[in-house]
Amino acid sequence: MNKRRLRSIFHSLHKALGLSIGLLFALLGVTGSLLTFYPELQLVFYPEIAASKPNVTVQPGQIVEVLRAAEPQRYGSWRIELPRQSNAPVMARYYKPIETAHLDFAPLIITIDPATLSISSKRFWGDDFFTWVYDLHYSLLLDKTGKTLLGAGSVLIIFLLLSGIYLWWPNPGHWQGALIIKSGAVWKRRVYDLHVKPGIYTFLLTVTLSVTGLLLVVPGWFTPGIELISPLTPYFRGGQPPDQREISVSANDAVDIALGRFPGAEVRWIETPSNDKAVWRIQLRQNGGPGQRFPRTNVWVDGYSGRILAIRDPGQNTAGDTLMDWLHPLHNGEAFGMTGRILVFACGLTLLLAFVTGVTRWRHKRLRHRSV
Numbered sequence: 001m002n003k004r005r006l007r008s009i010f011h012s013l014h015k016a017l018g019l020s021i022g023l024l025f026a027l028l029g030v031t032g033s034l035l036t037f038y039p040e041l042q043l044v045f046y047p048e049i050a051a052s053k054p055n056v057t058v059q060p061g062q063i064v065e066v067l068r069a070a071e072p073q074r075y076g077s078w079r080i081e082l083p084r085q086s087n088a089p090v091m092a093r094y095y096k097p098i099e100t101a102h103l104d105f106a107p108l109i110i111t112i113d114p115a116t117l118s119i120s121s122k123r124f125w126g127d128d129f130f131t132w133v134y135d136l137h138y139s140l141l142l143d144k145t146g147k148t149l150l151g152a153g154s155v156l157i158i159f160l161l162l163s164g165i166y167l168w169w170p171n172p173g174h175w176q177g178a179l180i181i182k183s184g185a186v187w188k189r190r191v192y193d194l195h196v197k198p199g200i201y202t203f204l205l206t207v208t209l210s211v212t213g214l215l216l217v218v219p220g221w222f223t224p225g226i227e228l229i230s231p232l233t234p235y236f237r238g239g240q241p242p243d244q245r246e247i248s249v250s251a252n253d254a255v256d257i258a259l260g261r262f263p264g265a266e267v268r269w270i271e272t273p274s275n276d277k278a279v280w281r282i283q284l285r286q287n288g289g290p291g292q293r294f295p296r297t298n299v300w301v302d303g304y305s306g307r308i309l310a311i312r313d314p315g316q317n318t319a320g321d322t323l324m325d326w327l328h329p330l331h332n333g334e335a336f337g338m339t340g341r342i343l344v345f346a347c348g349l350t351l352l353l354a355f356v357t358g359v360t361r362w363r364h365k366r367l368r369h370r371s372v
Contacts (some may be wrong), residue, residue, distance in 0.1 A: 029351025
């Protein structure tokens with residue numbers, strides 16, 4: 001097959017994919033940009049949940065008491081996120097409320113002012129703008145079916161990107177012209193440059209976001225293959241069910257035990273014992289870990305004896321574990337701090353630009369062919 005024929009095939013493939021899934025591509029880009037700064041934007045859009053005093057240190061045991069007093073009928077596990085920003089609230093999630101049990105993921109979310117220990121909001125996942133955007137980005141608002149569709153769409157998006165880079169790839173000696181946006185060009189050339197050049201500049205980042213997003217939304221498609229190369233450490237799900245005894249290890253005790261195992265680490269999440277497991281799970285961030293909000297160091301503590309039942313230490317990761325640990329921090333940019341988050345935010349907006357300029361070019365060519 002000669003080069004001209006191959007290029008024609010790739011051009012047809014790129015056009016078909018762009019017109020069929022281009023809107024999905026743009027939608028994922030815009031929603032992803034919003035979610036990159038969603039914890040900060042949430043405080044701007046919903047100022048009533050902000051802490052009344054900055055930099056307040058709160059005892060985990062106090063938060064657990066507030067939750068149990070406010071929702072005594074909920075016997076399952078609460079997952080409590082401690083504030084990372086000076087004015088952020090404590091955020092607690094009850095993962096399987098009876099009201100949304102028919103959905104795959106729709107926890108009850110309660111925010112607590114760390115200064116006053118008063119509840120500042122209570123809602124179900126998807127009831128506010130940002131969790132609705134998250135569902136749109138992660139499942140197209142279609143629950144498990146949406147994740148499957150999104151996984152298939154992500155595969156096609158990767159082909160769209162690869163076909164685009166093939167069509168752009170310049171001949172030897174033409175690299176400068178292929179990388180520069182020409183000033184003073186006619187509008188058709190300007191639309192072409194706006195369609196192609198931002199995508200070239202962000203190609204590696206866009207492919208990284210697409211691949212990590214694919215593995216995050218449908219991990220089951222890929223984990224068997226990953227395990228053939230490097231085993232994945234199974235998630236600890238043990239622990240004895242509660243009996244007639246009262247759980248004697250408090251949240252404060254469990255945190256102290258976890259920090260004793262990982263001194264100097266930062267406590268990010270606390271998962272309480274439930275009606276089927278008398279186990280505390282403390283999630284911590286060690287220095288150098290890529291995940292800021294969802295770090296991967298975990299300590300499981302028995303609620304009766306205070307014995308450490310299991311740990312998950314990224315320092316003991318297999319290669320497969322490390323790959324999985326990096327997916328989310330790469331996808332939202334936090335692996336590289338604020339610079340990474342800004343780059344991901346900007347990259348998401350270039351996907352909208354690529355879609356709009358691509359449709360503009362397609363419409364122009366259709367009109368030109370009709371006039372011939």
